[in-house]
Amino acid sequence: MLTAEELIQIRRDLHRIPEKGFEEVKTQQFLLSVVSKLPQERMEIRKWRTGLLVLIKGLKPKKTIGYRADIDGLPIEEETGLSFRSEHEGMMHACGHDMHMTIALGILSYFTEHPIDDNLLFLFQPAEEGPGGAEPMLASEELSEWRPDFILALHIAPELPSGIISTKPGLLFANTSELFIDLKGRGGHAAYPHETRDMVVASCMLVAQLQSIISRNVDPLDSAVITIGKITGGTVQNIIAEKARLEGTIRTLSVESMKKVKHRIEAVVKGIEAGFECEAKIDYGAMYHQVYNEGKLTNEFMNVLKDKGYSVKLSKEAMTGEDFGYFLAEIPGLMFWLGVDSPYGLHHSKLLPDESAIQEAVKAVCDFITYKNDL
Numbered sequence: 001m002l003t004a005e006e007l008i009q010i011r012r013d014l015h016r017i018p019e020k021g022f023e024e025v026k027t028q029q030f031l032l033s034v035v036s037k038l039p040q041e042r043m044e045i046r047k048w049r050t051g052l053l054v055l056i057k058g059l060k061p062k063k064t065i066g067y068r069a070d071i072d073g074l075p076i077e078e079e080t081g082l083s084f085r086s087e088h089e090g091m092m093h094a095c096g097h098d099m100h101m102t103i104a105l106g107i108l109s110y111f112t113e114h115p116i117d118d119n120l121l122f123l124f125q126p127a128e129e130g131p132g133g134a135e136p137m138l139a140s141e142e143l144s145e146w147r148p149d150f151i152l153a154l155h156i157a158p159e160l161p162s163g164i165i166s167t168k169p170g171l172l173f174a175n176t177s178e179l180f181i182d183l184k185g186r187g188g189h190a191a192y193p194h195e196t197r198d199m200v201v202a203s204c205m206l207v208a209q210l211q212s213i214i215s216r217n218v219d220p221l222d223s224a225v226i227t228i229g230k231i232t233g234g235t236v237q238n239i240i241a242e243k244a245r246l247e248g249t250i251r252t253l254s255v256e257s258m259k260k261v262k263h264r265i266e267a268v269v270k271g272i273e274a275g276f277e278c279e280a281k282i283d284y285g286a287m288y289h290q291v292y293n294e295g296k297l298t299n300e301f302m303n304v305l306k307d308k309g310y311s312v313k314l315s316k317e318a319m320t321g322e323d324f325g326y327f328l329a330e331i332p333g334l335m336f337w338l339g340v341d342s343p344y345g346l347h348h349s350k351l352l353p354d355e356s357a358i359q360e361a362v363k364a365v366c367d368f369i370t371y372k373n374d375l
Contacts, residue, residue: 002109004359010034011102011355012084018073018091018098021127024050027071027101031124034105039112048142051133052124055146056111064119065369066148066331068324069104070097070128079349094351095129096156099340099358103154106362107369114366116373121146130178132286134323138330150297151333152368153324154361156353158346160339163360165305166313167336169295175258176321178285179226179248181206181269183233185278187242199244200233202276206246206268207231213264224252224261225319251319255290289325293334301334304371310364320346 002010017026028050035045035054042057051071055064078085078092086092093099101124108122123143127133137143160166183206185197207228218224226248233244250265252258262284269280306312315337324335338361340353 001113002106007102007106007358007362008355010105011098011358014098014101015082015084015093016087018086018088018093020075020091021072021130021133022050024071024126028052028124031071031101031105035108038109042115043112046142048137048140049126049133051126051137052122053142053146054108054122054124056108056120056122058118058120059115060117061119062117063149064121064146065372066121066123066151066333067104067107067365068123068125068151068153068327069100070125070133071101072097072127072129072133074129074347076347076349080352092349094347094349096340096346096351096353097128099156099353100154102358103361103365106358107365110362110366111369116370118373119146120369121148128323130286132288132323134326138326148331150294151327151331152365153327153333153335154338155320155322155335156340156346156357157337158340158342158344158351158353160313160337160341161311162339162341162354162357164311164313164339165336165364166315166339167293167298167302167334168315168317169293169298171253171290171317172293172315172335173291173322173325174223174251174253174317174319175255175288175290177250177258177262177287179228179246179250179265180283180285181246182281182283183244183272183278184280185242185276188240190238190240193240196240197276197278198240199276199278200241202272202278203231203233203244203246205276206272209268209271210265213261213268217260217264218257222252222254222257223317223319224250224257226250226261226265249321251321253290253317253319288321288323289329291322291325291335292328294328294332297332298334301336301368304368305364308367310360
C-alpha cells in the first residue's frame with residue numbers, strides 16, 4: 001500500500017506534467033508506471049485513448065464498485081513558485097486533477113493488499129476540462145464489460161478546511177454549456193466608419209445585452225449564469241474590425257433554464273445581426289450534464305463517514321460544471337467535495353491545495369467501500 005509520503009510525491013510528480021484533454025500521454029505513462037508496481041494477481045488494466053481503466057477482481061464478486069478520477073490539466077501559466085511547478089509552459093493542474101489522480105491511486109493500492117468480495121473499477125478519465133471525456137468513455141467498448149453498479153468521485157474544494165467532506169443528495173453541480181459567437185461585418189479605415197460594419201462595437205453591445213437575459217428571463221428563484229470570458233477582434237488601432245469572436249459559458253441549475261437561456265441568446269444575436277447588418281454564428285461546443293447524486297447512497301455515504309469520525313458537511317448546489325454528471329445520468333452514484341484549504345481558488349494560477357487532505361480522502365473512501373462490501 002502506498003504511504004502518505006509516497007502519495008505526496010506522486011501528486012508532485014503529476015503536478016509537473018499537466019496536459020490538455022486527450023493529450024495526456026505522459027500522464028497515462030506515469031499512471032501505468034505506478035499501477036504496474038502494485039500487486040498484480042487480481043488486477044487487469046485497459047487503456048482507453050489517453051486514459052486508463054483498472055479492474056481489481058473481487059474474491060466473490062456480486063457487484064462492481066466504480067471510482068473515477070479526471071486526469072487533464074488547464075491552459076494556465078502557473079505562478080505558485082513551487083519547486084515542483086509545472087514543466088509544461090502554459091499548462092497547470094489548476095483544478096486539482098493531480099490531487100484527484102493521487103487519491104484514486106491511494107485507494108487502488110489499498111485494495112490490492114486488502115481484498116474484498118466485490119470488483120473495484122478505477123477510471124482515470126481524460127479531457128474533463130474539455131472537450132469532455134466522460135460521455136465517450138461511458139459509451140466505450142472497454143467500459144461496457146466492466147460497467148459499475150455504482151460509482152464515486154470527488155472534487156477538491158479550496159474554500160473548505162483541509163479534510164472536510166461535503167456533499168448532498170440530489171443536484172450538486174449545474175448544467176453547463178460552452179458558448180462561442182462569431183460576428184462578421186465589414187472592415188475598413190478608422191477614418192471612414194460609415195463605410196464599415198464595426199464588429200468591435202457589435203461585440204460590446206452583444207455582451208451588454210447577454211447580461212440582461214439572466215436578470216429578465218430567468219426566474220429569480222432559479223439560478224443561471226452567462227459569462228463571456230474572452231473577446232477577440234481587430235488587428236491594429238486604426239482599422240475597424242471586420243470580425244469578432246466571443247467565448248464564454250452558460251450554467252443553469254435546471255435543464256429547462258438551459259433551454260430558455262439558449263433560446264434568448266439566439267434571439268439577442270439575431271437582433272445584433274439586424275442592428276449592425278452583420279452575420280453571426282453560434283456554437284455551443286461541449287455541454288456537461290448536471291451532477292445529480294443518488295439520494296439513498298449519498299445519505300448512506302454521509303452517515304457512515306460521520307459515524308466513523310470524519311468531518312462531514314452538508315453542501316449547497318454549485319454552478320460548477322463537471323462531466324462526471326454523464327456517469328451519474330446512467331449509473332447510480334455520488335460526487336463529493338474535499339476541503340483542501342487553499343488561499344486561491346479553482347482555475348487560479350496560484351492554487352495551493354493542502355496535501356494532507358490526500359490521505360484523509362483515501363481513508364474515507366476506503367472505509368466507505370469496505371462498509372458497502374460488508375453489507
